[in-house]
Amino acid sequence: MTARLAARALSFRYDAAEPLLENWTSEFHAGEVVAVTGPSGRGKSTLLYLLGLMLKPSGGEVLLDGQPFHSRSDRERASARAMRFGFVFQDAALDPSRTVLDNILETALYRRERRQDFVSRADELMEQFGVALRKDARPGQVSGGQAQRIALCRALIGDPGVLLADEPTGNLDPSSSEIVVEALHTQARRGAAVVVVTHDPVLVEQCDRRLAL
């Protein structure tokens, strides 16, 4: 079976720094939730950026449904990101200049689709994750835990085939964490490959597979 997402002989270093990845190969299948663990600074977030086509590897390649992406143009990579990926950044990374709803609806913008077509799905997700805030609420007015759940709404709204999440339960209490973990599994059951970077042992335990960096 072709992996939804694969890293083949991936190498990467930031400028003159020591290599973070050398000849790293792995596969992520549709339907599974994989935890990526490892010590701080080991390169876990960097790996997610590579898998999410935001960084280009210095060697090797990332394949999406068997198709290599390293030599594609920036435009093609951006289009694949918008159409196929959902990304939860560490510390949410919401745009403070736009409302929470507009942050969640960002995918529509990148896909050049009608914002209106995504609004009811945004409402559903905000309700599901307990962040049904006022329509004009801005990221500066929400807690760290709320921001993290808003970031998850933003990642899920396009029903991505690949969901990449960096410490998605980092700021959450146990009951909110449970909702997030369930959402990761739901997206996997919908056919996504889900990759989660985490230091949270409870979350690791609830993933289908663990990959230590």
Ligand SMILES: Nc1ncnc2c1ncn2[C@@H]1O[C@H](COP(=O)(O)OP(=O)(O)OP(=O)(O)O)[C@@H](O)[C@H]1O
């Ligand atoms: N843009 C960048 N330019 C140069 N070095 C960077 C850059 N981003 C990260 N690094 C360095 O690369 C290394 C790996 O960082 P990364 O954030 O991928 O690690 P991590 O395993 O996710 O860490 P943590 O668990 O603390 O989040 C670190 O030494 C970091 O300082």
